[in-house]
Amino acid sequence: MSTSPLQLSVLDLVPVRAGQTSAQAVAASLDLVGAAERLGFTRYWFAEHHNMPSVASTAPPVLVAAAAARTTRIRVGSGGVMLPNHSPLVVAEQFAAIEALAPGRVDLGIGRAPGSDPVISQLLRMSGTTSDVERFPEHVRDIAALASPEGATVRFASGGTYDIHATPAATTAPEVWLLGSSDYSAQLAAAMGLPYVFANHFSGEGLERALELYRSGFQATAQHPEPRTFLTANAIAAPTAEEAEERALPHLRMMVRLRTNMPLIPLETVEQAKARAGELDTAGEQIMASARAKWFVGTGDSVATELSAFAARWGVDEVMLSPIAGAYDGEPMDAAPGRVQTLELVAAAVSGIP
Numbered sequence: 001m002s003t004s005p006l007q008l009s010v011l012d013l014v015p016v017r018a019g020q021t022s023a024q025a026v027a028a029s030l031d032l033v034g035a036a037e038r039l040g041f042t043r044y045w046f047a048e049h050h051n052m053p054s055v056a057s058t059a060p061p062v063l064v065a066a067a068a069a070r071t072t073r074i075r076v077g078s079g080g081v082m083l084p085n086h087s088p089l090v091v092a093e094q095f096a097a098i099e100a101l102a103p104g105r106v107d108l109g110i111g112r113a114p115g116s117d118p119v120i121s122q123l124l125r126m127s128g129t130t131s132d133v134e135r136f137p138e139h140v141r142d143i144a145a146l147a148s149p150e151g152a153t154v155r156f157a158s159g160g161t162y163d164i165h166a167t168p169a170a171t172t173a174p175e176v177w178l179l180g181s182s183d184y185s186a187q188l189a190a191a192m193g194l195p196y197v198f199a200n201h202f203s204g205e206g207l208e209r210a211l212e213l214y215r216s217g218f219q220a221t222a223q224h225p226e227p228r229t230f231l232t233a234n235a236i237a238a239p240t241a242e243e244a245e246e247r248a249l250p251h252l253r254m255m256v257r258l259r260t261n262m263p264l265i266p267l268e269t270v271e272q273a274k275a276r277a278g279e280l281d282t283a284g285e286q287i288m289a290s291a292r293a294k295w296f297v298g299t300g301d302s303v304a305t306e307l308s309a310f311a312a313r314w315g316v317d318e319v320m321l322s323p324i325a326g327a328y329d330g331e332p333m334d335a336a337p338g339r340v341q342t343l344e345l346v347a348a349a350v351s352g353i354p
Contacts, residue, residue: 006308006350009043009320010036010343011079011201011232014056014063017250017267017326020333025056026063027334032323033067035340037074039347042318044071045079045109054254054267061094068102077107079197079232079320080179084112088139092146092166095174099147100167106174109197110143112136112185137188140176148173186210190217195228201322204294207231211314230318231311235296236325237303237345238338244297247338249273250326252288256280259287271329295324300345307346308353321346 012032016025029046036044046063049055057063060078067076076098081091091108099106112133145152149172151165178189181199183206189196190213198210211229218227234251238244250267253276257264260283268276280288296303296310307319325338 005317006311006353007042007230007318008039008343008347008350009041009045009075009230009318011045011047011320011322012057012063013047013049013322015251015267015324015336016054016056018265018269018272020266022056024333026066028336028339029056029063030066030070031335032339032343033070033074033076035343037071039343041074041343041347043075043077043107043320045077045107045320047079048082048085048111053264061091061098064095064106065098065101068098068106071102073105075105075107076102077174077177078109080109080111080177082111082113083136083139083143084133088142089146089164089166092143095143096147096166096170099170099172099174103172107177108143108147108174109177109179110140111179111199113181137192140178140188140192140194144173144176180210181206183209183213186214187217190214190227191219193219193221193224195224197229197232197320199232201232201234207314230316230320231314232320232322233296233307233310234294234324235303235307235321235342235346236323236338237298237300237342237349238325239299239341239345241298241302244299244303244325246270246274247325247327248292248295248297249277251324252291253280255291256284256287260284267326269329270326273326300349303342304346304349304353308350 012029014025014029033044044067046060047057048060050058060081064076064078095108146164146166149170151163154162177195177197178185179197181202196214198207200207215227236244236247238247247270249270250273253273254267296306311319323339323342325342327338331337
């Protein structure tokens with residue numbers, strides 16, 4: 001078990017609420033990046049999801065580059081790039097370029113899931129991208145090699161070689177992390193000696209087994225002599241517990257839509273969510289209750305205390321928050337006061353925990 005002070009990081013899906021444009025949602029997230037850097041957060045990652053009215057994080061490399069350009073200290077990265085949607089060389093080139101923008105502070109988190117529905121997955125792969133999931137381990141190794149200063153070498157069956165570099169003269173490389181919510185990703189990260197993150201914010205199911213598989217099977221390398229992991233968690237903090245619970249409602253109701261295959265919409269405001277509360281049936285209420293039980297919602301002090309206990313239980317010294325606080329009517333469209341407030345309150349409270 002780690003005895004280091006708890007580090008905090010951010011996972012951002014760039015949420016889009018009712019009446020908000022994509023430009024406003026991105027502006028709000030970049031404002032949140034600035035807050036995370038100011039507050040001393042360790043890293044800031046953008047997820048990859050497609051064709052969802054409530055999520056604007058469709059292109060992590062673009063968002064990571066924008067975040068890198070606006071910051072000087074915090075690590076920036078993807079959480080993650082969904083590799084079946086992309087060519088390994090393109091991914092390596094994109095993140096090698098970002099590494100050149102922000103040397104020594106870029107994380108390339110890679111996942112195996114498509115991040116969308118089958119129709120979108122097919123459209124993403126129409127241009128010849130490497131969608132063969134069985135070759136995922138090979139593609140991860142290719143990206144790490146291509147983005148490194150040494151580059152990679154293609155060896156032809158007929159003889160001869162061909163050298164490839166993701167960027168012409170790299171001196172540093174992005175740090176590769178494997179992400180996942182299954183036993184497969186934990187075992188692969190262990191076998192490859194890579195840092196690993198279990199997607200605990202999805203459902204919280206399977207965390208114990210994934211960490212055990214990763215830690216027990218880890219194969220040390222010169223770059224990573226020990227297993228390295230942290231936890232993700234959905235979190236909302238507010239000055240009062242009542243406000244925090246209200247700000248949780250839009251995302252809780254979105255969870256019902258996701259779990260019951262209802263048409264997806266932009267996130268409701270708090271007022272809209274409260275006004276439509278009576279529309280849910282018993283099954284919907286149960287989905288909300290189950291999700292809420294796994295989230296960290298309350299005052300800054302209560303959330304920080306729960307997060308610290310959560311980290312201690314699983315022997316990690318870092319928690320990556322997905323700040324999912326909803327917005328009230330009248331709050332600015334190009335900012336996210338509830339999400340900024342979550343970071344501010346949790347950071348202040350964690351710093352006071354011995």
